[in-house]
Amino acid sequence: MQASPIRIPTVTSDTDWDFCFHLSQQSKIPEHQRTDESSPTSGSEESEEDTKAKEKVIDHMSHPREKLAQSQKKIAQLIKGKKNIEANKELIRCVILSRIIFGEEHWKCAQALATLAYGYLTLRGLPAQAKKHAESAKNVLLTWKGTTTSDKEEKQILETLVMLYYTLGVVCLLQNHGREAYFNLQKSERNMKELRESYKGGTCGLQVSEKELTVALGRASLANCRLNLALVYFEKAVDNVIANKGDSTSDLVSLYQEIAQIEQLRRNHEQAIQYLHQAHSICVSLYTEVSPQAAEASALLAKAYAMSGEVQHKDAVGLYFMKSITAYQTTLGPEDYETLTTVEEFCKWLVQNGEKREAYGLLKASLRSQVISYGDCSEKVAETLYNMxxxxxxxxxxxKAVQLLRKVN
Structure with missing residues (x-):
């Protein structure tokens, strides 16, 4: 079943952030009192008063540091429990605490902002907010004048850059800015490559996986009509998934379906059908043939066979459309949107291929379900009556035709 489109709200609706931002303004520690782990002391000798003052500041800062560590730990638990809104609030708290501890212009603050941006994108599906915080993180990193003191810090900054540019790239993709999306995702890819080289074959704890980034690059390439490049990225993503999870994982279903779409655009219909068969086989194996997943896979196969325009595929079109309709009716019910849409698509194909009697029978059978779902005065019902x-x-x-057409009015 198709995922619901992501709502793109205005940035001003970010009430949680606004509240916490004002809270942080009130809680801000003066700059001279902040402790920075990456900054060495300016002198070798300190007076007793300076030492006492520093101890007081360190004690004062220990509470926010503890709170930050607790929030970071809590986020993982909330995400695991699928409590996305609560997890996002903790990410906001991490930004506030990072500002208090390190200051607004420190890379640690940029790291917290980038993580928050990624959270808004992946946990909440709010690209406008994600872009706002990703841009803030980017500005902090561009203006940061400090220096890293360890390999660990350098790796953390690279991880932040991977997440930051990935978030910006996906947001641009959702907002149909294909060229800008690809530009940002390429930056993320370069930083990921540098990060992997720094680990020298070891594992790095990236939030953005290589598969996610590769798929995003494939989609951005497709948005820019670079079909061959898009295909390369998707095939790379398939190889990555098979290497990590095997060749029967559900992760491959959407990848095979997107590759099939690219092959259709390249007019390689037989190749597209092969990929959709692979997706269908996985769905049947994992969810059984009578499941919404298998129903969707069957519908896509039917449309791929129809799109090929080959006479020898005519029976296959009818077979997979009927498999899809039966599975949808059994699992979701005859009044469900997916069921009715698939019936409508099959009827259009039947009419185009001269099978008017069968198309009429299917439309008549679905009419009652449409009235229940959309109402007897709805546009959908009127369209069905018109087609009948x-x-x-x-x-x-x-x-009979006149009687049906009068009902439309």
Whole structure:
């Protein structure tokens, strides 16, 4: 089943952030009191008063540091429990605490902002907010004048850059800015490559996986009509998934379906059908043939066979459309949107191929379900009555056609 489109709200609706931001302004520690782990002391000798003052500041800062560590630990638990809104609030708290501890211009603050941006994108599906915080993180890193003191810090900054540019890239993709999306995702890819080289074959704890980044690059390439490049990225993503999870994982289903779409655009219909068969086999194996997943896979196969325009594929179109309709009716019910949409698509194909009697029977059978789902005065019901009237008219059944067409008005 198709995922619901992501709502793109205005940035001003970020009430949680606004509240916490004002809270942080009130809680801010003066700059001279902040402790920075990466900054060495300016002198070798300190007076007793300086030492006492520093101890007081360190004691004062220990509480926010503890709170930050607790929040970071809590985020992982909340995400695991699928409590996305609560997890996002903790990410906001991490930004506030990072500002208090390190200051607004420190890379640690940029790291917290980038993580928050990624959270808004992946946990909440709010690209406008994600872009706002990702841009803030980017500005902090561009203006930061400090220096890293260890390999660990350098790796953390690279991880932040991977997440930051990935978030910006995916947001641009959602907002149909294909060129800008690809530009940002390429930056993320370069930083990921540098990070992996720094680990020298070891494992790095990236939030953005190589598969996620590769798929995003494939989609950005497709958005820019670079079909061959898109295919390279998706095939790379498939190889990555098979290497990590095997060749029967559900992760491959959407990848095979997207590759099939690219092959259709390249007019390689037989290749597209092969990929959709692979996706269908995985769905049947994992979810059984009578499942919404298998129903969707069957519908895509039917449409791929129809799109090929080959006479020898005519039976396959009918077979997979009926498999899809049956599975949807059994699992989601005859009144479900997916069921009715698939019936409608099959009927259109039947009419185009001269199977008017069968198309009429299916439309008539679905009419009651449409009335229940959309109402008897809905546009969908009117369209079905109109199509039934056209079929009757084409068959020479004029009286019946007139009766049906009058109901449309």
């Amino acid at each position: 009237g056209k079929i009757c008219f084409a068959k020479g059944e004029l009286r």
